[in-house]
Amino acid sequence: MMKSLVEERHENAREEIKQVARKQMAEKGTASVGLRAIARELGLTAPAIYRYFPSLDDLILALIVDGFNDLADALEIADTTQPRDDYYNRLMTVLLAYRTWALAHPTDFQLIYGNPIPGFHAPPEITVPAVQRGFVVVITILVEALQAGKAHPSPEYLNVPPTVERTFLDIIEKDGYPITPQMLYLGITCWTRIHGMIMLELFHHLGPTVGDTDAFYCAEIERTVKAMGLQPKT
């Protein structure tokens, strides 16, 4: 199925609009996206935008979906840069890529993980699976490491709280992932830890406190990955 010329132009215009929206969010905060401001910067009038997005909310939703996919793409690509059987470096690389992406796209990160637009609420049926796609990358590495017998998490990471384990079992059953609750637990623990550091850094609370945020982040994820029993290849 070939795209016609006019379809292609339409697509390009959509991308251009989203790009300008991202730029303006970066400058003035996620909450201040506006059709008129975008149109102005593009040298258009506001109603012209309606050729490409039926409303402002649709534009924002498109930005959010893009953000999720961008992040997941970045993680997947990062994973492929390491030898398949070097689980320690695969996980480290992916966790580093997560932060790198967040710092490079602070606005998209806030759009994904915050709630910055006043009247807007992203529908969970879009939001939740998109979040999941991101850390499937993390969990896959853990699963493969465990199957290869290369991960030996210390016991305090394997005792999943019973109520949490229930939820995990439900999720696993519903989605049919070939993983154990323990793996989910490890992955989500990674996730919450990096999330805290990144959020604080994005809002300028970590920098004044630790100075070298790179080093702080690396040390923490290294500790976490090692606690999960992964080791650098010797």
Place this chain on the structure above:
Amino acid sequence: MMKSLVEERHENAREEIKQVARKQMAEKGTASVGLRAIARELGLTAPAIYRYFPSLDDLILALIVDGFNDLADALEIADTTQPRDDYYNRLMTVLLAYRTWALAHPTDFQLIYGNPIPGFHAPPEITVPAVQRGFVVVITILVEALQAGKAHPSPEYLNVPPTVERTFLDIIEKDGYPITPQMLYLGITCWTRIHGMIMLELFHHLGPTVGDTDAFYCAEIERTVKAMGLQPKT
């Protein structure tokens, strides 16, 4: 120095305005505070607010300062509920209180740790010390535990990355706190971890994933506190 009746009335009105502002933020998001909306709810006209706050930004700043102090108060009070020499329970209690406060005041928490108001930027000279006051509580417990010989952090928490240690030394020297870089490091590690879980929970990303967020949080902070070598009193 006694407060006159009119000063007291003025003070009460300020509080009332802030209260309505908080309520409206809770309902429609932090970004949508508005003088006119507040005045409307109070049965006043918008210019009346100017009797009490010179501008909208001053109102917001007052809310932020209040938030910092409220949180710090809550932590300090939580700390006093435990026996002085039961360092494990003191730290656990304080970390639990941190989350409890955040969940009870989600709006204030976002106001403090996010950047949700479009045109507004809190001056760092107010922001940074206020953040610090919060985790001075945490660090104090760690310091006292260490002095009492009751804390034995595992080595990976004591090897502060050199560049980070430099910053800590500068901060310690400048503020004259009687603490070591290692203690700061432990405290801030606690802080970033709880922050990640809380932020994700506030924005409804953790709940769908782990179900019982209480249990998840407890398990993670217990792990962290134990990793720092604190033990429950037998």
Place this chain on the structure above:
DNA sequence: TGTACATCAGTGAACGCGCGTTCACTGATGTAC
């Protein structure tokens, strides 16, 4: 190759809205002699 028509991108005016802030003002409350 030329003509007739359909599709498309974008305009400009208008809608109704809410916003922060200013200004001169009105009553009511408190204070001093």
Place this chain on the structure above:
DNA sequence: TGTACATCAGTGAACGCGCGTTCACTGATGTAC
């Protein structure tokens, strides 16, 4: 106790602004015969 004055809380009109969205429209671009 009564009068004169100052302070205070709050009003109402107005300022200029930007916003999302609708509507009927104008040209330009592409397509079919």
